[in-house]
Amino acid sequence: MTALAAAPTVLAAGAGAGLDPGLDPGDTAWLLAATALVLLMAPGLALFYGGMVRSKSVLNMMMMTFGALAVITVVWVLVGYSLAFGDDLGAGLLGDPRQYAGLGQLMSAASNGSAHVPLILFAAFQGLFCVITGALVSGAIADRARFGAWLVFVALWTVVVYAPVAHWVFDVGRAGRAGHAGGWLVNRLGLVDFAGGTAVEICSGASGLALAMVLGHRIGFGKDPMRPHNLTLVMLGAGLLWFGWFGFNAGSALGADQAAAVVFTTTLVAGAAGSLGWLALERYRDGHATSLGAASGLVAGLVAITPSCGSLSPLGAIVMGGAAGAVCAWAVGLKYRFGYDDSLDVVGVHLVGGVVGTVGIGLLATAAAPTGVDGLLYGGGVAQLGRQLTGGGVVLVYALVVSGVLGLVVDRVLGFRIDEEHEVTGIDLVVHAETAYDLHATAGARTAGHGILGAITQPAAQPSSPRREGEPRP
Amino acid sequence: MKLVTAVIKPHKWEDVREALETFGVNGMTVSEVSGYGRQKGHTEVYRGAEYDIALVPKIRIEVVVDDADADDVVGIVVKAAQTGRIGDGKVWVSPVDTVVRVRTGEVDGAAL
Numbered sequence: 248m249t250a251l252a253a254a255p256t257v258l259a260a261g262a263g264a265g266l267d268p269g270l271d272p273g274d275t276a277w278l279l280a281a282t283a284l285v286l287l288m289a290p291g292l293a294l295f296y297g298g299m300v301r302s303k304s305v306l307n308m309m310m311m312t313f314g315a316l317a318v319i320t321v322v323w324v325l326v327g328y329s330l331a332f333g334d335d336l337g338a339g340l341l342g343d344p345r346q347y348a349g350l351g352q353l354m355s356a357a358s359n360g361s362a363h364v365p366l367i368l369f370a371a372f373q374g375l376f377c378v379i380t381g382a383l384v385s386g387a388i389a390d391r392a393r394f395g396a397w398l399v400f401v402a403l404w405t406v407v408v409y410a411p412v413a414h415w416v417f418d419v420g421r422a423g424r425a426g427h428a429g430g431w432l433v434n435r436l437g438l439v440d441f442a443g444g445t446a447v448e449i450c451s452g453a454s455g456l457a458l459a460m461v462l463g464h465r466i467g468f469g470k471d472p473m474r475p476h477n478l479t480l481v482m483l484g485a486g487l488l489w490f491g492w493f494g495f496n497a498g499s500a501l502g503a504d505q506a507a508a509v510v511f512t513t514t515l516v517a518g519a520a521g522s523l524g525w526l527a528l529e530r531y532r533d534g535h536a537t538s539l540g541a542a543s544g545l546v547a548g549l550v551a552i553t554p555s556c557g558s559l560s561p562l563g564a565i566v567m568g569g570a571a572g573a574v575c576a577w578a579v580g581l582k583y584r585f586g587y588d589d590s591l592d593v594v595g596v597h598l599v600g601g602v603v604g605t606v607g608i609g610l611l612a613t614a615a616a617p618t619g620v621d622g623l624l625y626g627g628g629v630a631q632l633g634r635q636l637t638g639g640g641v642v643l644v645y646a647l648v649v650s651g652v653l654g655l656v657v658d659r660v661l662g663f664r665i666d667e668e669h670e671v672t673g674i675d676l677v678v679h680a681e682t683a684y685d686l687h688a689t690a691g692a693r694t695a696g697h698g699i700l701g702a703i704t705q706p707a708a709q710p711s712s713p714r715r716e717g718e719p720r721p
Numbered sequence: 722m723k724l725v726t727a728v729i730k731p732h733k734w735e736d737v738r739e740a741l742e743t744f745g746v747n748g749m750t751v752s753e754v755s756g757y758g759r760q761k762g763h764t765e766v767y768r769g770a771e772y773d774i775a776l777v778p779k780i781r782i783e784v785v786v787d788d789a790d791a792d793d794v795v796g797i798v799v800k801a802a803q804t805g806r807i808g809d810g811k812v813w814v815s816p817v818d819t820v821v822r823v824r825t826g827e828v829d830g831a832a833l
Contacts, residue, residue, distance in 0.1 A: 472772045472773075472774070474765060474767050474772050475767060529766070529769060532769065533766045533769060533771075534766075535766055537766060537767070539767055539768055540768070543768060576768075576769065579768045579769060580768075580769050580770075583770070592768060595768075
């Protein structure tokens with residue numbers, strides 16, 4: 248959220264094209280692109296998560312992301328943005344829900360204060376932050392949540408969990424506007440969170456932990472194999488997430504400027520280092536460097552760099568990403584130790600990675616980076632470390648408690664979990680009346696109404712395989 | 722007549738098929754199956770969680786042959802499917818009372 252210095256010539260060109268003279272066409276163009284990149288993270292996450300569940304649950308997993316995209320976007324327009332970025336109602340806790348309700352007020356509004364971009368575009372950009380945060384939560388309750396209950400939960404969660412936290416963290420206030428003091432964590436406490444280590448990562452991880460505890464573990468958790476059904480989807484999804492993350496982080500500079508370029512670079516570096524960190528740990532611990540580890544470490548590195556992307560040097564980003572990859576690779580095992588079934592490791596990757604990134608700012612930040620803060624290791628003392636610990640802790644506790652209460656209410660009123668029989672059968676078929684794959688010729692023929700003839704005219708599977716030695720034992 | 726059933730490693734399937742055709746076997750039934758023997762399956766690791774995968778993919782070949790050919794066919798399959806490492810599979814022989822070719826109604830030897 249850095250201030251931007253727009254060149255007069257650019258502004259003149261913008262005015263000639265019919266733009267508000269307060270807008271910078273370059274900054275606006277970048278934010279348009281960045282917003283589209285953040286949208287791409289949703290299908291990227293759907294693939295990432297979809298590949299990690301069993302084949303009988305992949306459509307439901309993807310639908311939880313797409314459903315969150317649809318519901319949160321609407322709720323964000325209706326009231327979410329106003330709660331997060333409306334004039335502060337006092338003490339930096341919440342924005343005015345009436346001020347921008349419906350977003351119609353932004354149709355002809357000028358720039359976003361210090362940043363020279365259309366306010367309505369900023370609203371769309373921030374709305375997609377809420378979308379991805381909400382969608383992340385669903386990974387904790389894979390295979391067992393009722394779809395309708397999930398949609399209701401995520402709509403209410405947008406209002407009572409995400410919007411207030413976004414106000415605390417993302418509303419930096421606007422100079423010269425009375426009543427717009429902004430959120431308390433960023434403006435009063437002095438928390439540094441460039442793109443959402445607290446509001447996005449810690450918030451989604453803590454909310455996921457709360458829901459995992461409310462719904463209980465999957466049938467067979469810890470006993471039956473629940474291995475990922477398609478790791479190629481996971482790799483593809485992780486790649487799309489990384490691509491979208493450039494919009495998420497570098498877009499948060501709200502300008503096509505030096506800050507965005509620095510953030511872009513640290514985001515690139517941390518993802519790579521995160522992948523290496525995870526692979527190194529699992530190669531040491533388990534004996535294999537796995538594809539799931541490469542994808543997971545990539546995401547862990549990106550999670551940790553999200554708050555810190557504007558505070559670190561590229562070398563700092565290597566340390567941050569590598570540390571997050573290794574720590575998260577260790578942390579995903581906690582669910583077996585403590586017995587909560589966070590299906591896809593939202594806690595292990597996003598909560599833990601978010602804490603690493605948020606707290607790590609207090610250690611690794613350098614004033615040479617855009618946010619201009621020195622961490623402990625750069626001679627900044629312990630003050631910033633304390634602010635980071637406080638801000639991260641507050642968001643963690645708030646999201647955990649409020650999401651937990653909200654989850655219990657939804658469970659009590661609507662029922663959050665599907666029937667045991669349906670869970671065993673497979674949630675795709677029962678909830679959506681679809682299955683992702685037609686793996687058996689006879690099944691396809693029966694549903695197509697062609698009887699057995701349809702089955703026998705299907706090309707037979709050829710069991711031949713390349714004649715190679717060295718296949719897995721035996 | 723005998724039914725020779727072989728469960729072999731998938732990557733040896735083409736070798737076995739070629740050997741049987743060279744011998745003169747005209748047809749066979751082949752299926753993709755899974756199972757395990759004395760050594761059990763294998764271990765896979767996902768995010769540090771180890772899964773014991775009990776079932777290993779295999780190819781099952783079923784051939785009906787004249788009594789006189791049964792031993793030769795078994796020998797051919799064993800020779801073609803052998804790698805010398807664990808998990809090479811099994812071959813067994815069962816008696817067959819009657820075989821009928823559906824198209825012509827021919828029985829037993831004429832139906833093979």
